[in-house]
Amino acid sequence: MKGLLLKDWYLILRYQRAFLIVVVAFSIGSATAGKAVSAFFAFYPCLMTGLMVPSLIAYDEKEKWNVYAQTLPLTRTQYVTGKYLMGLCIAAAMTVLCALIMLVDRAGLSGLSIRFVACLVMQALLLPFQLWLGAEKGRLLYGVVAGVFAVLAVGGWMSVDLGGDMPAVGGIPLALAAIVLYIASWRLSVALYQKREL
C-alpha cells in the first residue's frame, strides 16, 4: 500500500505539475477576484483537482501498471483504496491551500467547504465508472459530469452567490455528507474493480 501511494506521488510530481500550478493560480484568483467571476474561479480548481486521481488511473492503464500491480503482493482492494486515499489527500490539500490564500487575503473562510465538497463529489462520481469500465469510458463520463457541473456553477452564480453567501460553518454537515458519499463510492469501486478482467 505504501508503495502504491509513493508511486502515485511520483506520478503527480512528474505528470501533474501543471495541475498544481493551475490549482494555485485559480485559487488565488478565486480568493481575490471580484464576486462576478468567483464562482468560476472557485469551481475550476475543484474540477481540476477532482480530475487528478482519475488521470492517475488513466496513466496506470496506459502504462499497464494496473496489470503489473497484480503480480505484486497487493489486492485489488488495496489498489482502489490507494486511489481513494490519494483523492482524499488531494481534496484536503486543495482545501487547506484555499483556506491559506483566503486567510492571507482576509476574505474570510466562506465558501471553503463547498470547494472541498465539489472536489470529493466529483471523484465519488467518476472513480467507480472509471474503475469499472476503464479510463477511456470513464473519461467520456467525465465530460458529462463536468458539463453538469459547469451548468450548476453557472446556474449557481446566477441564482445564489456561492462565494459570498455560503457560510463556512454551515458547510460542515455538507462536507460530512460528501465524505459519506465518498466512502460509499469507495465501497462500490472496490466491488466493481474486483470483477473487472484486466
Add this chain to the structure above:
Amino acid sequence: MNALELKQLEKRYDGFTLGPLDLTLPSGAILGLIGENGAGKTTTIKLILDMIRRDGGAVRLFGKDNRESFPLGKEDVGVVLDEVSFSECLTAAEVGKIMRGVFRNWDAAAFEGYLRRFDLPEKKRFKEFSLGMKKKLGIAVALSHRAKLLILDEPTGGLDPVARDEVVGIFSEFTRDASRAVLISSHIVSDLEKLCDYIAFLHKGKLMLCEEKDRLYEEYGVLRCAREDFAAIDPAAVLGKRETPYGVEALLRREDAPRGMDVGRVDIEELFVLMARGGEGK
C-alpha cells in the same frame, strides 16, 4: 514438494479455450513452457497468478491454493511479464523505493546489486530505457524480494546475446537452492533448452506434452529419408513432417521407426515445430 501444480485448469473465452491443463513443477526444477504466440502461455501465467478468473480446475503454489495464499503468497513469486510495465516517468532507483513499500521481503541491497550487474542507470527515466533494459529491470525486481518461484514470460525477448547469456546464468543460479523453482514461457527455446529440466508444449490452448527434457530426446527422433521410403512408414506413427522435393523429415517415436533406418536426434525447437505441424494435419 511441488512448487507449482495445475490441475484441470481451464479458462474459456469466445473462440478460445485454454486447458484443461495439468502440469507439475517440482521444487528445484526449471520448466520451459513452449508455445507459439496465442497458444495460451500468457493466459496460463495470468491464471497462475489469479490475475484473471479461472473457469475451472485448481492452481497450487507450494501446496496451497493460489487464491487462498494470495496476496501474501505473491511475496514468494517473482514475476516478469512479457511486457515490463513500470510507469514511464520512474527511474530505477524510484522503482526500488516503491517496491520497498510493496514487498515485506524487499532486499534493497540485492536490487542495487542487480542494477549494477545489469548496468542499469539509477537516474534515467524508464521511458528512455531500451527494450532490453526494461526487461532487465523487471528481472531485477523479480529477483530482489527473496522469491522461491520465478514465473517468467518471454524473459529473454529483446535481449542481445550477451545479456541473454547473463540472464540464463542467473536463472540457473537461482535454482542452486533446491527449494526454488522456475517457470519460463517462451516461443524460442534455443538458449533455454540446456537449462530446463522439464518441457511442456502448449498448442492452441492444449498441452501437447509435458515431460522430462532428456526423455524427449530419447523418445523422439527425426527420420530423414527419401519419399519412397517414407511412404512405407505407418502414417499413424508419424507425429509431424516436413517435405521438400528432395526428401522428407519425419518426427516419430524412436520405437516406431522402421528397423535399419537411422533416426536422428531432435532438438526441442524442431520437436515442437514438427509436432505443432502434425497437430494441424490431424
Add this chain to the structure above:
Amino acid sequence: MNLWIDNKSSAPIYEQIATQLKTQIISGALREDELLPSIRSLAKDLRISVITTKRAYDELEREGFLYTVAGKGCFVAAKNVELLREENLKAIEEHLAAAAQLAASCNVSTAELAEMLRLLTEGER
C-alpha cells in the same frame, strides 16, 4: 576436474559429461575416493538441467566408476583394472568396426586392412 559441454556435438549432454569424467578417472586426473561436485552444483555451474547431470552420474555409478555415500555425495570408485580394460576394448572394437565398414565401402580387403594396422602399430614403435 575439467568439463566442457559442446552444444554442437550430436552426443547428448549427459553422455558428454559421463565420457569426460570417465576419461579423467581412467587417466588418474580424478583420484580414487575423491569427492565429486554435487549433482545440483555441477548442473548449475554448467548451466544445464539437474536431471541431465543426475543421469550422467547414474550412468557412471552403474558402470562402477563412482559410488554414492548417502548424505555425503558421490566419490570416485577404486580403479578396477578389469573394468578399464573392458571399457577400452569396447572403444577399440567400435573404431575397428568403423574402419571395417569404411574398408568394405571402397573394396579394401580384410587382409589389406590388417596389413595397414600392422604398419601403423610398427610405425609407433
